[in-house]
Amino acid sequence: MGTPGNKRLVRELADCHQNPPVGLTISVPDESNLYKWHVIVHGPPNTVYAGGNFGIVVNLPRDYPFRAPVVTFATRIYHPNVTNDNLGNICLSILKAENWKPAIKLVSVLEAVRNLLIEPQPDDPLEARIADEYKNDRKEFEKNARSYVAQYAKGPVKWENAEPTPATAASK
């Protein structure tokens, strides 16, 4: 068995097309390479991110599903758990090497990312300042987050930003 991930990936992708998960648009930019997914997370309604389209690049390691996928935001987002830079690294506990289980489906990961937009985790922050603001000055946080949405997350997603992201970049 060369790449056990491949059959699994075909299945996962087919499942996603058959039962499209809520609020997510999934595509594979290069049909010959199932190890890279482009996902658009539509800002969940009733959140500051509503109306925004957030590009997420999923890079799957060669030994997927035994190693966790590397998930990064291609679109800038103002969020306590996403780095406020071009890398867009995400802090998500199931993606950490010691917590990853091979039975976890990619769609659960993506749903977890979407959940992060509904419910940020300021106690486990990547951006301490934003987390602080989220906890202590919600108005200011919402204002900033909305202005980011207006500035970066309207219109078609630009995937190029995420290209230089090194595959090894660990999301802390």
Add this chain to the structure above:
Amino acid sequence: MDTDDEFMSNPSSEEEDMMPDDSDNDMSGDDDFDFDDEPDPEDIDIQQDFGSKKKAVYDIDYKVYRPQDIQEQQDDLIREVNMILNISKEEAAILLRHFRWNKERLIEEIMDKRSQTLETAGLSENHTQVPRLQVIPCFACDICCEDEEGLESFALKCGHRYCVNCYRQYLTQKICEDGEAARIQCPSDDCNLIIDARSLDLLVTQDLTDRYRRLLNRTYVEDRDSLKWCPAPDCENVVECDIKKKDLNRIVPTVSCLCSERFCFGCPNEDHQPAPCDLVKKWLKKCADDSETANWISANTKECPKCNSTIEKNGGCNHMTCRKCKHEFCWMCMGLWSEHGTSWYNCNRFEEKSGTDARDAQAKSRVSLERYLHYYNRYANHEQSARLDKEMFLKTEKKMVSLQKESGMSWIEVQYLSSASQALQTCRRTLMWTYAFAFYLARNNLTEIFEDNQKDLEMAVESLSEMFEKPVQDLADAKVDIMDKTSYCNKRRVILLNDTAQNLAEGKWTFNVEFTNPTPLGAVGSSSRR
């Protein structure tokens, strides 16, 4: 060192037992125990009453275990829990690891809330399903999505079933790449069931289970505060010692492995008697720090009194003109050059106010630098000599062989060379650390006694070291002399270490750095580990 009075610290009392302490660890004669070579098998508590059973004040109680002993210890505990709680050995092992081998707490918690405890430890109460490899019709693996006929699969008691290939790859990755063993869970999302040793045996090959067991042994030693691996390369022994962190300011817990490696149980360093761990840490940091470079700079350069640029004077007259701010000053007194009046090129204004402050700072820096260098050079010198002695030891072995041939002496008769070489190394190591220790000592009577002991040991060591460089043919004739000198070295070392350890235990030393002086020995009882 300027004290020349010869200090003899009551040599008669030290006569009895002068073995170099790495040659013989046998502190008591209990023989009703499985392990033959350990020191003092009956009791791992630190003996608080120094002097009664001990041969030296600085000795601590410890045991050395070999790998099979470590395995047996675990097996014994596992067997006990297995019988008391009526669970399988594999499950007992998982429970014990979860409780970091604290059997009492484990049993307490199980009695208290059985199912909850089992669950948090990663066990299942389900007894019906015995995990085994199975071929199940129409099975599709959830990880690789393979579903061919006859695909072997496996599930723990939780019933999360995956094909053997995926299981194998999962386990191999955990064990080989992540170095994980004790906490490998079922591959299913949200299932915290731990994979037990028997299931592992079913799934993977021998070399992987071997590695798995080694990793388990490692976590066993790391989980117990009273155990520590011998740091010697290729040595797989473990030392057990019940020394507590809070004891470290009055005891320097040096232990010696069966492989003769001597190391400190209280910190990650080699044997550093007589200096306490805390001072050793400070010293090593000081030696590694750039702060001494800064010291050099302040000792060899001066700052422009106006713009503070650092200036090194490399010749020329005392009339300095700062290249940066053009300030003119006198290198000697640091005062304004214009105040020198007509006495150009000849500073006679030592009392001048404008220069005193700068000179004071300068002088202080020089004194502290020279003090540090005094101790550091001696420390480094003994460190280097100890290293050379180690090389010498290898040559000694060759010498011993040729001596056997040339003089017709038997193997046992030439062992005095090996003892001498070992004594040299051990004593040099001690000497080296006496200098780090002395650096932090405030000057008083005790310090003088210490320095005298240090000097005596140093002289003894140098004189033995000299003997050692004789040509092979002379070594046989010098046998008695070498043996005398070896024994004298060991004796001086014991005297020095005893004296230092005694004062340390009683909190009598005065240090020139922050060091929490201990409460007297009797006041502190031994407390149990958490």
